[in-house]
Amino acid sequence: MSLRAIRWLAWVPLIVAQVNQQPPVHGAASASSTVSSVATPSASSSRSFSESATPTFSISSASSTFSSDSSVTSASYSDVTSSISAAASTSSASDASISTASSASESTVTSLSSFSYVTSPATTTRHIVPISSYTFSPLPSPTGRSGIQTDPHTPPAVGANYVPDYSSAWTAAYIKAKNLVARMTLEEKVNVTTGIGWAIGRCVGNTPAIPGHNYPGLCLEDSPLGVRFADYVTSFPTGVNAAATWNRRLIRLRGLYMGLEHYGKGVHVALGPMMNIGRVAQGGRNWEGFGADPYLSGEAAYETVLGLQEGGVQACAKHLINNEQEHKRTQESSDVDDRTQHEIYAHPFMRSVMAGVASMMCSYNLINATYACENDKIMNDIVKKEYGFQGYIMSDWQATMSTISAITGLDMTMPGDVTFDSGDSYFGGNLTAYVHNETIPETRVDDMASRILAAWYFLHQDDPTHPDVNFDAFLPDNEATNAHIDVQDDHYKLVRDVGAASTVLLKNVGGALPLKKPRSLVLIGTDAGPGRVGPNGFADHGGDDGTLASGWGSGTANFTYLITPFEAIQARARKDRTSISWVLDDFDLPRAGNDAIRKSAALVFINSDSGEGYITVDGNEGDRKNLTAWHGGDDLVLTVAAQNNNTIVVVHSVGPLIVEPWIEHPNVTAVLWAGAPGTESGNSLVDVLYGDWNPSGRLPYTIAKSADDYNAPLITGGTDEDILDIPYTEGLHVDYRHFDAYDIEPRFEFGFGLSYTNFSYTNLIISKISGQFASTADVKDWEQGNATATTVGSSTAAWLHEPAYNVTFNVQNTGPVYGGDIPQLYLHHPRSAGEPPAILRGFTNVEIWPGETACVSLALSRYDVSIWDVERQGWRKPQGSIGVTVGRSSRDGKLHGKLPS
Numbered sequence: 001m002s003l004r005a006i007r008w009l010a011w012v013p014l015i016v017a018q019v020n021q022q023p024p025v026h027g028a029a030s031a032s033s034t035v036s037s038v039a040t041p042s043a044s045s046s047r048s049f050s051e052s053a054t055p056t057f058s059i060s061s062a063s064s065t066f067s068s069d070s071s072v073t074s075a076s077y078s079d080v081t082s083s084i085s086a087a088a089s090t091s092s093a094s095d096a097s098i099s100t101a102s103s104a105s106e107s108t109v110t111s112l113s114s115f116s117y118v119t120s121p122a123t124t125t126r127h128i129v130p131i132s133s134y135t136f137s138p139l140p141s142p143t144g145r146s147g148i149q150t151d152p153h154t155p156p157a158v159g160a161n162y163v164p165d166y167s168s169a170w171t172a173a174y175i176k177a178k179n180l181v182a183r184m185t186l187e188e189k190v191n192v193t194t195g196i197g198w199a200i201g202r203c204v205g206n207t208p209a210i211p212g213h214n215y216p217g218l219c220l221e222d223s224p225l226g227v228r229f230a231d232y233v234t235s236f237p238t239g240v241n242a243a244a245t246w247n248r249r250l251i252r253l254r255g256l257y258m259g260l261e262h263y264g265k266g267v268h269v270a271l272g273p274m275m276n277i278g279r280v281a282q283g284g285r286n287w288e289g290f291g292a293d294p295y296l297s298g299e300a301a302y303e304t305v306l307g308l309q310e311g312g313v314q315a316c317a318k319h320l321i322n323n324e325q326e327h328k329r330t331q332e333s334s335d336v337d338d339r340t341q342h343e344i345y346a347h348p349f350m351r352s353v354m355a356g357v358a359s360m361m362c363s364y365n366l367i368n369a370t371y372a373c374e375n376d377k378i379m380n381d382i383v384k385k386e387y388g389f390q391g392y393i394m395s396d397w398q399a400t401m402s403t404i405s406a407i408t409g410l411d412m413t414m415p416g417d418v419t420f421d422s423g424d425s426y427f428g429g430n431l432t433a434y435v436h437n438e439t440i441p442e443t444r445v446d447d448m449a450s451r452i453l454a455a456w457y458f459l460h461q462d463d464p465t466h467p468d469v470n471f472d473a474f475l476p477d478n479e480a481t482n483a484h485i486d487v488q489d490d491h492y493k494l495v496r497d498v499g500a501a502s503t504v505l506l507k508n509v510g511g512a513l514p515l516k517k518p519r520s521l522v523l524i525g526t527d528a529g530p531g532r533v534g535p536n537g538f539a540d541h542g543g544d545d546g547t548l549a550s551g552w553g554s555g556t557a558n559f560t561y562l563i564t565p566f567e568a569i570q571a572r573a574r575k576d577r578t579s580i581s582w583v584l585d586d587f588d589l590p591r592a593g594n595d596a597i598r599k600s601a602a603l604v605f606i607n608s609d610s611g612e613g614y615i616t617v618d619g620n621e622g623d624r625k626n627l628t629a630w631h632g633g634d635d636l637v638l639t640v641a642a643q644n645n646n647t648i649v650v651v652h653s654v655g656p657l658i659v660e661p662w663i664e665h666p667n668v669t670a671v672l673w674a675g676a677p678g679t680e681s682g683n684s685l686v687d688v689l690y691g692d693w694n695p696s697g698r699l700p701y702t703i704a705k706s707a708d709d710y711n712a713p714l715i716t717g718g719t720d721e722d723i724l725d726i727p728y729t730e731g732l733h734v735d736y737r738h739f740d741a742y743d744i745e746p747r748f749e750f751g752f753g754l755s756y757t758n759f760s761y762t763n764l765i766i767s768k769i770s771g772q773f774a775s776t777a778d779v780k781d782w783e784q785g786n787a788t789a790t791t792v793g794s795s796t797a798a799w800l801h802e803p804a805y806n807v808t809f810n811v812q813n814t815g816p817v818y819g820g821d822i823p824q825l826y827l828h829h830p831r832s833a834g835e836p837p838a839i840l841r842g843f844t845n846v847e848i849w850p851g852e853t854a855c856v857s858l859a860l861s862r863y864d865v866s867i868w869d870v871e872r873q874g875w876r877k878p879q880g881s882i883g884v885t886v887g888r889s890s891r892d893g894k895l896h897g898k899l900p901s
Contacts, residue, residue: 121717122725124333127369129376134407136444141167142388142793152309152356152459158249159844161859163798166356169458170390176462177453180213181446187432188213189442189449193406194427195416198397202472202481203267204228204554205397205414207452218456219469220316220394220414224272224288225550225678226258226557227265229473232486234261235550235557237498237678239274240654243290243300243700244502244675246751246822247845254498255304257491259311264487266469268461269314269359273304274555275348276323276363278655278701279712279734284326284610284622287654287676288555291700292735293750294344295840298351305355312466314459317352319363319396321345321378325726326613326622327716330399332724333366340731342868346382353387354796358455360393362410366723371401379409388793391458392451403430406440411448488560492680499677499684500693501820505670505754506703512646512669514691514756518600521573523582524592524640526631527605527652529566535559542615544607544630548652549681553612553622559679565605565650568682572690586631589639596644603689604640606633607652623714627658627707634661641667650674650685656703659747673699691756696820696845698753698889702736705747711738736890737836751824751840751889757815757850761823761894764809766884768900769859773799782862787874800866800875803859809886809895811846812853820847823886825858826893830880833867838890841865858886865899 147165150156156164181189188210196206196217205220222228225236236258242251255273262270274285278292290300301317308315322334322345336345349360360383362373372378373395383389392411400413403426413427424430434440456462472481505513523529531537531546536559538545542552547564550556566582573580581599583592596602606629613622618630628634629651641647641662648670651657662668672695677684687693704710711730718724733741736750773779778788778799788794811821825842829835842858865882866875887893 121715121722122727123718123722124335124366124369124725126333126366126371126723129370129374129402129404129408131404131439133438134440134444136407136441136447138443138447139384139792141171142390142796147798150356152358153312155306155310155355158252158303161803163354163801164356165798166390166458169356170454173454173457174390174450176457177450180215180453181449184210184213184449186435186442186445189445190427190431192449192452193412193431193445194425195412195414197417197423198415198420199474202469202474204271204473205269205394207412214462215453215456218268218452219266220269220271221262221265221267221473222271223555223557224274225555227261227267227471227487228554228557229476230265230471231476231482231484231558232488232560233265233557234258234488234491234495235559235562235679236491236495237502238287238550238654238676239289239300240278240287240291240700241502241675241677242304242498243296244504244697245498246296246698246700246824246843247501247696248299248303250494250498250501251300251303252307253494255307255315256311257307257489257494259308259313259315260489261311261487261491262308263312264467264485265471266467267313268456268459269316270308271316271318271361272308272555273301273315273352274318275301275352276319276321277345277348277734279324279728280623280714281656281701281704281707281710281712282610282624282627282714283324283655284613284620284624285323285551285553285555287551287610290348292702293700293840294347296700296843298348299843301348302351302355305352305357309356309358309459312459312461314358314391314455314461315352315355316359316361316394317349317357318361320349320360320372320383320393321363322367322372322728323363323365324712325714327714328718328724329613330364331718331720331722332715332726333369334726334728335368336728337731338870339868340728342382343732344734349383350387350795353383353389354801356458357389358391358458360389360391361396362393362399364396364399365726369723371399371405373399373410374401374405374408376408384409385792386790386795388796390451391455392448400426402426403434403440406431406434406444406448411451495678496680496683496687499674499680500687500695502675502677502697503684503688503695504673504697504699504752505688505695505756506673506748506752507663507668507671508754508756509669512601512648513672513689515601515689517576518578520579520599521569521581522595522599522602522644523566523569523580523584523605524596524602525605525633525636526584526586527607527650528564528569528582528603529584530562530564535562540612540615542611542617544609544617547605547681548607548609548654548676549678550676551609551611551654552615552617555612561679563680563682565603565682565685568686569603569689572686586633586636589635592636593639593643596640596647599644601646601648602640602644603648603650604637605650605652606630606636608633608654608657610654624655627656629657637662637668638665641665645669648672652676652681656701658704658707660705663747673697691817694756694817694819695753696755696822696847698751698822698824699748700750702739702746702750703748704739705745709739709744709746732834732836737839740837740890749889749891751822752892753822753889755815755819755821757813757817757819759819759821759888760812760814761886762810762812764807764884764886764895764897766897766899767806767808769803769806771802771804773802774804779862782866782875782877785877785879787869787872787876790873795875800863801861804862805860805865805899807842807858807860807884807886807897809856810853811848811856813848813850816850818847818849820845821888823856823858824889825860826885826887826890827865828883828885829867829878830882832880833878835867835878838885840890860899
């Protein structure tokens with residue numbers, strides 16, 4: 001064990017949380033040593049496949065041609081040694097040949113009666129990528145761009161109605177990258193693609209410098225809400241809070257400030273944003289992402305990528321793809337049909353490519369029985385071909401499953417070793433050996449290294465003014481390797497604004513809120529106050545103690561400070577001369593009830609936490625065990641409400657909670673949903689409680705009346721040897737789409753949120769736009785219902801994404817105070833299209849004074865109104881009339897119309 005690893009282990013304070021045996025992602029500690037080169041495989045060697053040992057392969061004499069323009073074609077399974085099962089899944093085909101049968105959404109959707117544990121889960125068999133000699137043809141540059149030329153340091157303005165074109169910037173970067181690669185030896189090129197091993201460098205991921213080529217290597221660092229393992233940084237509001245703002249400007253600024261902080265610490269690659277869809281309501285990492293809708297998630301991903309890269313760091317879109325639950329995430333196959341994949345789960349990654357994202361991270365899970373990090377269909381066919389992705393794909397930490405994954409699209413293995421502290425790698429010496437024995441062509445290694453170096457040049461990180469890494473993720477107390485540079489600037493202001501803007505007012509009876517200098521208040525519940533051990537008392541926030549401002553896992557950052565609701569409300573009470581008392585206890589119900597008597601208002605704080613699966617908190621192994629409030633929160637609310645007729649509930653939660661036990665209690669007068677709002681948590685809440693910020697947050701998911709109303713269950717069970725089958729049988733009917741399709745009444749629908757004022761909507765006008773590409777053959781074919789041809793970059797072509805329709809309407813503030821509203825646009829496709837009843841396709845935010853009217857304009861692109869044709873493998877306009885609804889939520893339509901033909 002290295003000294004660095006010993007110190008790292010000594011530093012981790014696992015005070016209450018229990019750490020699973022499953023290896024963590026950039027998380028729980030493990031000793032490590034330098035990744036060593038391994039013996040060169042020869043034609044006479046036999047393959048003994050083990051995911052925890054360096055693989056050796058028998059090289060078949062059969063030859064097959066590989067082009068990333070198509071799926072991997074290979075010799076038969078008989079070419080693989082008999083120790084490997086050649087059986088494909090009985091329930092799922094290999095991803096290399098995803099079925100083009102009708103989407104699940106066009107057939108009967110399986111009704112799942114309960115999300116609870118599955119006692120006898122289905123299992124599947126891993127598809128093994130055959131080993132043979134491959135050739136490689138690099139993809140040409142994407143076609144169909146010709147938009148406004150853009151550089152990542154000067155992105156388009158928020159709300160700009162054009163498709164940014166990064167082709168010139170990528171071309172310039174590739175010229176430099178290919179020139180450098182041409183001067184490198186094979187071993188040097190392989191080093192560009194291979195991490196140096198866990199806990200060896202200063203960052204959670206590190207690639208080596210290449211001496212003599214002025215290349216410093218890369219520092220890759222979590223997280224999607226701040227610089228993990230560093231001091232004097234900001235812990236920003238979670239991704240789901242950013243999504244709850246429905247505010248592109250705030251989401252962009254959040255990304256920018258995170259980018260600047262990573263850059264200031266010397267980081268090259270910020271490992272975010274996370275954009276997996278909140279398909280499973282209790283999914284452990286939902287709070288890192290942007291909610292349960294692909295369009296909202298896509299817009300948030302787009303703005304975050306633009307912001308991060310404007311700040312000078314490479315963004316990393318993750319986790320590619322279908323990583324929607326933590327349970328058995330390394331041994332589960334997400335079985336997804338082609339249409340659902342394109343329209344739901346891949347959409348945010350497509351938007352990230354359109355934002356010029358430099359890198360992506362493939363996930364731990366299997367997709368249709370093929371591991372994500374060796375999945376040719378996803379990495380080559382969809383991301384690199386259809387989307388025209390110019391950057392590189394790295395593995396999640398220890399998610400590389402074979403050396404041959406280099407052929408199926410993986411460009412970089414992280415952190416380099418096969419398992420933590422194993423000292424060997426699927427790339428490194430193995431990749432070099434595979435080139436020498438002609439299994440993998442050197443042209444593919446050239447492509448891998450070129451993609452990685454091009455991203456470095458694309459972000460101008462070759463500039464000599466780029467900061468050196470000045471912190472140490474694994475030795476935070478070592479003065480020799482930590483400069484303790486404060487990168488926070490005034491970012492707390494933005495954190496406070498996002499926290500307030502993401503707070504959703506769910507209930508407000510009789511003007512209970514905003515508070516108006518109440519004579520007395522009582523604060524009840526541990527979530528109101530500080531934890532017993534400080535905000536960073538648990539490694540990766542893997543504990544639930546005090547107010548909830550972040551989930552747990554690798555997607556966290558240390559709090560430099562944390563303003564609790566208790567602290568902020570007490571400060572306001574002093575200013576207002578309000579008498580304040582508190583019971584920071586969840587289980588002393590008699591005291592809580594007694595202290596609530598005769599108070600002007602009783603504020604009850606409850607929460608629900610989750611995180612990454614390598615940490616277990618209160619029996620929750622990453623994913624939540626249920627959708628109820630933690631620590632008996634429901635009983636706490638009922639006890640207080642029985643004694644105080646002005647009980648206000650504040651919910652800090654990583655996702656939906658079932659609130660039925662108390663939501664209709666007559667003494668519960670107001671409910672605020674505050675999510676996990678980061679370091680300025682208390683100040684953000686006070687801004688909304690007292691009306692300094694009129695709540696404009698909207699739910700990024702549905703809150704059901706019963707957990708059984710959600711149709712995508714958390715699949716549990718299975719053994720260490722099983723690959724758990726996760727059938728995405730709901731197809732396109734995710735979250736509110738399911739509730740609408742089956743006429744299930746939610747407690748609070750997707751997009752819902754109240755305000756302290758009122759708004760009216762009038763004068764809907766829908767018109768067609770004659771844009772730059774309106775008279776092209778591509779557009780004419782699309783208008784006739786023909787599917788787009790699949791070429792490099794066809795799914796991100798400018799003609800498909802330019803504004804094609806304009807939807808205008810008026811929004812008036814008819815209430816008494818200044819406020820913001822979130823107009824939302826939903827499309828209704830003809831039944832023959834096989835779409836859910838309503839799908840979100842536009843939103844904006846307006847802020848207006850009482851009596852004022854804002855004229856709102858929302859643009860729709862051809863892509864926005866298209867569906868994925870699984871037979872012709874392209875986007876097409878469905879035949880028939882397409883309805884348009886504009887309103888305040890998915891179920892509160894105010895104006896209705898149709899798209900012109």
